[in-house]
Amino acid sequence: MHYRRFGRTNLEISVFSLGTMRYLASANNAKATIERALTLGINHIETAQGYGKSELYLGAVLKEQIPREQVVITTKVTPKPDAASMSAAIDTSLERLGLDYIDCLALHGVNTREHFSWIVNGCMDAVWDAIATHKIRHVGFSTHGPLDLILDTLNTDFFEFINLHYTYFWQRNAPAVAVAHQKDMGIFIISPADKGGLLYTPPQKLQDLCAPLDPLHFNARFLLSQPPITTLSVGAANPEQLDWPLAVTHPTDPLTPVEQAILDQLEQTAEDTLGTDRCSQCHDCLPCPEAINIPEVLRLRNLAVGYDMTEFGRYRYRMFENAGHWFPGRKGSRCTECGDCLPRCPEQLNIPALLKDTHERLNEQPRPRLWES
Structure with missing residues (x-):
């Protein structure tokens, strides 16, 4: 497994991260998926309050068998209209995860101008307080919003990392990647396989066009060959779906002539x-x-x-x-x-x-x- 510095958080995280939205079939499936990720060298796990029982499942595994310093935990909380609501939401995630602190908190889904107004008018007061009281170590945001909104959010300079969509098949957010890199932010690419093109099950034509690579591996190489990008989410539904990153050889090297x-x-x-x-x-x-x-x-x-x-x-x-x-x-x-x-x-x-x-x-x-x- 390769590791990269997650921007100015200075955390060294694996270039593939375990995303937990899809492992929700059962607590046992979640446990097996987390264990497989750690075996492969993945040290960054991302969850969210909105992902059903994901935080609870992860918290149970952390409590039972994983040394706290072995993993970097990111959870996501939707932006709130006021500091009190945001503070309560942060405490809810800490309780579900069974943790004294969260490595990285992301405001989940800064997608609208209303969300942006909450961020600049009170929501972040609760985040700063949580950082001051050591409940949170680093803060970022995730977004499915339009490019102009993403750029405005980046330019608040409130955040140390960003979670966003960007793949070979959807490059609209390239300017946001560039700005985040200029600001020394960690860059986490969300759902590059699923929302990036259903690349677990590509059509034959796409397979032929990407040969001798698999489309899944080609997209990963397209992304990780770019130094600004820190890590890609692997949203595994089961342990077996974590095996493909091992087949991506030299993931962070420049593109080869074949690629x-x-x-x-x-x-x-x-x-x-x-x-x-x-x-x-x-x-x-x-x-x-x-x-x-x-x-x-x-x-x-x-x-x-x-x-x-x-x-x-x-x-x-x-x-x-x-x-x-x-x-x-x-x-x-x-x-x-x-x-x-x-x-x-x-x-x-x-x-x-x-x-x-x-x-x-x-x-x-x-x-x-x-x-x-």
């Missing part, structure tokens, strides 16, 4: 397959009068058409109108063909037609989120 050739092939394939219908993800089409998340809808179409990532597209598309601020925006079927977006598109895409096509390709009935199942 660069894969990058080039993926780019050329998207260009050839999508042609003049390819959305470049500039976001100039927003805002949409019908609140359609046009760039994300068209990104899912890019992936489905370009790489046969249809199952991933369906998985994400059904979250529209079903996941609130965690995945905002309405489906393509809401388009009224008003034409408001058309003059703003630098590629002159027929956006209404592409939204309709995406809906026909990807629409399915919504399903419960993992912790609601």
Whole structure:
């Protein structure tokens, strides 16, 4: 296992971290998954109050058999509108985990301007107090929010690390990665395998394009070859899903000529397959009068058409109108063909037609989120 400095926290953490949202089948499954992670050299475990019984399961394992200094624990708490609520939430996590202190607390889901206003108007007072009383050692934030909000949150200079989405297949947050690196922050990439493309079960076309690497390994190499990135979440549902990081040889080295050739092939394939219908993800089409998340809808179409990532597209598309601020925006079927977006598109895409096509390709009935199942 390789380790990197987690920004100015100065913690040395493994380049693969155990994310605990998916190990919730039972306490025994959680215990076995945690034990396997530690055996592989993973020393960073991330949980959250919102992940069902995850904190309780982790706390039980910590109490029974893991020396406290052996692991770095991050838990996440949603931002609160006032200091009292935030203080109570921090104490709840400490109690569930059975810990005297939490290594890293992340404000979970700084996704809206309202969350941002809470942070700058009282919520953080409770965090500073928890740091002063040694309940918390380091503070960061996680986000599924828009890029401008992420950048504003980074520029508060309140935080030592950030948890965010960024993968080969979704590079919108590259400017946020750059700013966080400039500020010497730890950078934790969340869900690079699952929300990054359902890469545990890639389509055959994507497998062929990434050969001789597996798409899962290619994406990990794309990320960890970038020095600013500290660690990738491995959201294992069971111990066996932790074995793949061992197959990523030299994870932090620069990309090899073979890996660069894969990058080039993926780019050329998207260009050839999508042609003049390819959305470049500039976001100039927003805002949409019908609140359609046009760039994300068209990104899912890019992936489905370009790489046969249809199952991933369906998985994400059904979250529209079903996941609130965690995945905002309405489906393509809401388009009224008003034409408001058309003059703003630098590629002159027929956006209404592409939204309709995406809906026909990807629409399915919504399903419960993992912790609601």
